[in-house]
Amino acid sequence: MRAVTWQGRRDVRVETVPDPKIEQPTDAVVRITSSGLCGSDLHLYEVLTSFMTPGDILGHEPIGVVEEVGAEVPNLRPGDRVVVPFQIACGNCWMCGAGLPTQCETTQVTDEGMGAALFGYTRLYGGVPGAQAEYLRVPQAQYGPIKVPDGAPDDRYxxxxxxxxxxxxxxxxxxxPPGGSVAVxxxxxxxDMAxxxxxxxxxxIVxxxxxxxxxxxxxxxxxxxxYDLRDFDGRADLVEALRDRTDGRGPDAVIDAVGTEAHGSPAGSLAQQAATLLPRPWAVRLAEKTGADRLAALYTALDLVRRGGTVSLSGVYGGMASPLPLLTMFDKQIQxxxxxxxxxxxxNQILPLLDDEDVLGVDDFATHRLPLAEAPHAYEIFQRKEDGAVKILLRP
Structure with a gap:
């Protein structure tokens, strides 16, 4: 089959690799019809390269059709249309029962001290082949895949x-809080979706x-x-403007959807770039002990949120030695x-919103739909934020 493989920093290629097959009775094989390109993939493209191996198959946002199922997957059959969550979880352990499949005790990557295995996301998360490919082996298929209706466009689900x-x-x-304010x-x-x-x-107020x-x-x-960052003279100017919009206190909550590659963090950016130039064993040890993030977005969130408010991080961070202003966080009583x-x-809370009214605007959420063969170009324009690329779907 054809798949998108990582070969080095800013180097992805579409190559022919072995077809996946059933390896465990809880596996399924899914023929991919669309697969998303995620901002988290760009971290592998640019920053987390020390944890990658040439030939790793990328991607973790697939929809497709079941081709084959193992003997212990009673809920799926060939021909079912499914979306596959990016994490691999069993659905039976204590963590899954607590609503934390990202911490699944069956698939935790204990050798690395990490949570549940993920598709296409470095050896830290199990080195599982990813979904930017023609086919995908899905472990723990008795729980993970979500059946969706036949006939609806891929973009809907x-x-x-x-x-x-x-x-x-x-x-x-x-x-x-109801009627409250949030900055994203x-x-x-x-x-955008948040x-x-x-x-x-x-x-x-959003x-x-x-x-x-x-x-x-x-x-x-x-x-x-x-609010366009380019219109402000630094973080303090932006924070003041958003506080003025929220009665001088700041928003009730701030969502950091940026993560480790934030603009405006020259020292963190330099450290990340320098790490990619080191021999791989040195780079891995450095990342595991003293890795740094670009923290401009997180620092802005902590400055901006009102006292007693909440900061929610959805952007990926990976620095083991990233400094935090704990005095400010404690004094402001930030959650x-x-x-x-x-x-x-x-x-189950989201599915009812994906009806024909499309209140979340998923049908036209993608800006680009490209053939899998054009994945290198897709990564390039997404990383450089060129050609209006906000969300790219790859189609085998």
């Missing part, structure tokens, strides 16, 4: 794999911050009050919540 539950959890974790930092796919979800869940014109326009067209989205926990 594909985002259940990651974007929708990640945005939904970000808003739920933000704990915005970063209007990429997750931030703004939509926040309004749907009852936030009266403020979106970014510096990419296309992203700002998309959010503004959905009724979000947008901080974060983590990978627990997809199956939220699916």
């Amino acid at each position: 594909l985002y259940l794999s990651d974007v929708l539950p990640t945005a939904w959890q970000a808003v739920r974790y933000a704990d915005v 930092l970063g209007l990429g796919p997750i931030g 703004c939509r979800v926040a309004g749907l869940q009852g936030a009266e 403020l979106g911050v970014d510096l990419v014109p296309e992203r700002l326009r998309r959010a503004r067209d959905r009724g979000v009050e947008t 901080l919540r974060m983590g990978q989205a627990n997809v199956r926990r939220w699916v």
Whole structure:
């Protein structure tokens, strides 16, 4: 089959690799019809390269058709149309029962001290082949895949794999009071969708911050009050403007949908770039002990949120030695919540919103739909924020 493989920093290629097959009785094989390109994939493209191996298959946002099932997958059969969550979980352990499939005790990558295995996301999360491919082996298929109706376009349900539950959890974790205010930092796919979800869940004031014109326009067209970072003279100027909009206190909640590659963090950016130039064993040890994030977005969130408010992190962070202003956080009594989205926990709440009314605007959420063969180009324009690329779907 053809698949998108990682070969080095900013180097992805579409190559022929062995077809997946049933390896365990709880496996399924799914023929992929569409697979999303996620901002988290860009972290592998640019920053987390020390944990990658040439030939790793990328991607974790698939929808497709079941081709084959193992003997212990009673709920699926060939021909079923399914969305596959990005995390791999059993559905039976204590963590899954607690609504935390990202911490599944069956698939935890204990050798690395990490949570549940993920598709296409480095050896830290199990080195499981990803979904930007023609076919995907799905472990724990008795629990993970979500059946969706035949006939509806892929775009209607594909985002259940990651974007929708990640945005939904970000808003739920933000704990915005009814009629309250929330600021969303970063209007990429997750931030954009989080703004939509926040309004749907009852936030009266939704403020979106970014510096990419296309992203700002998309959010503004959905009724979000947008703020262009380029119009402000530093973080303090932006924070003052958003505080003025929220009675001088700051928003009740701030969602950081940016993560480790934030603009405006020159020291963190330099450290990340330098790490990619080291020999791989050195780079791994450095990342595991002293890795740093670009923290401009997180620092902005902590400055901006009102006293007693909540900061919700959906952007991925990976620095083991990233400094935090604990004095400020403690003094402001900030609540901080974060983590990978627990997809199956939220699916039943999201599914009713994917009817023909399309209140979340999923049908036209993608800006680009490209053949799998054009994946290198897709990564390039997404990473550079060119050609209005906000959300890209790859189709084998």
